[in-house]
Amino acid sequence: MGSPEKSQSKGFFAAMSSGLSMFSNAMHRSVNGLLGYEGVEVINPEGGKEDAEEEAQRGRWKQEERDSYWKMMHKYIGSDVTSMVTLPVIIFEPMTMLQKMAELMEYCHLLDQADECEDPYMRLVYAASWAISVYYAYQRTWKPFNPILGETYEMVNHEGITFIAEQVSHHPPMSAGHAENDHFTYDVTSKLKTKFLGNSLDVYPVGRTHVTLKKDGVVLDLVPPPTKVNNLIFGRTWVDSPGEMIMTNLTTGDKVVLYFQPCGWFGAGRYEVDGYVYNAAEEPKILMTGKWNESMSYQPCDLEGEPLPGTEMKEVWHVADVPENDKYQYTYFAHKINSFDTAPKKLLASDSRLRPDRYALEKGDMSKAGAEKSSLEERQRAERRTREANGHQFTPRWFDLTEEVTSTPWGDLEIYQFNGKYSEHRAAVESSGSIDETNVESTEFNPWQYGNLSAE
Structure with a gap:
């Protein structure tokens, strides 16, 4: 079966369901159709024996291990497996969801x-390109560790931002994050919903992401597309995120709607992203096109979505260079996230970098990583039993549960908000003048509410 023919005037926008019906003719035109069709990667969406053997040689896991795991996982088909299944450490990467x-x-x-941009539509071009940029990293097929309840991750020394994330709920698994610099604040409540389909996994981002640009105080709301992990057990595992990404300026009503093309036979359409920036009246102002693993570009357009005469396509974002033959397909930034170079002074003992299972996996000790992972999970269960016996509720340190419940395309979401206590804590540390010089890597991982509780 060959790849679908790509017309000069029509492409994959026909699959877009943005609800902006008055411009359906423009939405059915493929921007990439004007630019040509290049860089097609040959992929067998169904996988195969050769793919499995190649992946085994790369050190992922042996075919007999896949067969055994398939027998165990078969009963979960159709279920949400977010936190109900214990997974083998061999499929993990040395990073947690908080770090991701x-x-x-x-x-x-x-x-x-x-934030610095005066043009309200170009503002959305920059912000949407930022939202797309992470998908290059998200194509990794290794699974990050699920955070322990109360676990945190801190990051400084990058673009002037301070970042803090915390695991605020275990059932269902939920995380909250906050980042801030001189230009913006970023707030997210993250909750994933999954559906296990046998050899694939659908992941639905039941979360809310808000970015506030400080100069004008505008608030941007992001709704990302779902993700599908293909050939989860048999064949070469690969990730796709077909569907719409919508970023809305809640202050003005302007929005950008971008469509992530699904991967077809022989890689047709994979990585491609096309769409428009619209004003509050749903009139297209700027077209955007590119590939989420390479770059994004933009060009002003008319009311039909056609490029304005005398304008040209300009690149707004390009993926940075990456290490060659990296075991986990990490970017340089991913390695930076795992390092203590981005850790602040007096790193919280609950930080993901200090997890013994994550650290052992990073050092290549698979056996120790598995044992430490089991120990942490049992400790978490023991603490839950103690908490329930005492009639206590877990209370996050850095985020507060609000009374707000927001609707998402994949379900309702309880919202956690940054309470400002972390900023106070960090300011106190910076002004103390007496920083402990103890090797932070030797700090014992401690996210626990009951400090002296041992696993039962």
Whole structure:
């Protein structure tokens, strides 16, 4: 079966369902159709024996291990497996979900540019490109560790931002994050919903992301597309995120709607992103096009979505250089996230970098990583039993549960908000003048509410 023919005037916008019906003709035109069709990667969406053997040679896991795991996972088909399944450490990467949340900050200079920009539509071009930039990192097929309840991740020394994330709920698994610099604040409540389909996994981002640009005080709301992990057990695992990404300026009503093309046979359409920036009257102002693993570009357009005469396509974002043959397909920024170079003074003992299972996996000790992971999970269960016996409720340190419940395309979401206590804590540390010089890497991981509780 070959790749679909791509017309000069029509492309994949026909699949877009943005609700902006008055411009349906423009939405059915593929921007990439004007630019040509290049860089197609040959992929077998169904996988195969050769793919599995190649992945085993790369050190992922052996085919007999996949067969055994398939027998165990078969009963979960159709279920949300977010926190109900214990997974083997061999499929993990040495990073937690809290750290993965911080990866969105790699190209945060785009938000600085959005804040400085006077043009309201270009502001959305910069901000949307920032939101797309993380997908290059999200194509990694290794699974990050689920955070322990109360676990945190701190990051400084990057573009002037301070970043803090905390695991605020275990059932259901939920995280909250806050980042801030001179130009913007970033607030997210993250909750994933999954559906296990046998050899694939659908991941729905039941979360809310708000970015506030400080200069004009505008608030941007982001709704990302769902993600599908293909060939989860058999074949070469790969990730796709087909669907719409919508970023709305809640202050003005302007929005950008970008469509992530699904991967077709032989890689047709993979990575491609096309869409428009609209004003509050739903009139297209700027077209955007690119590939989420390479770059994004923009060009002013008319009411039909056609490029304005005398204008040209300009690149707004390009993926940074990456290490060659990296075991976990990490970017340089991912390695930076895992290092203590981005850790602040007096790192919280609950920080993800200090997890013994994550650290052992980073050092290549698979056996120790598995044992430490099991120990942490049992400790978490023991603390939950103690908390329930005492009639206590877990209370996050740095975020507060609000009374707000917001609707998302994949379900309702309880909202956590940054309470400002972390800023006070960090300011107190910086002004204390007496920084402990103890090797932070030797600090014992401690996210626990009951400090002396041992695993039962």
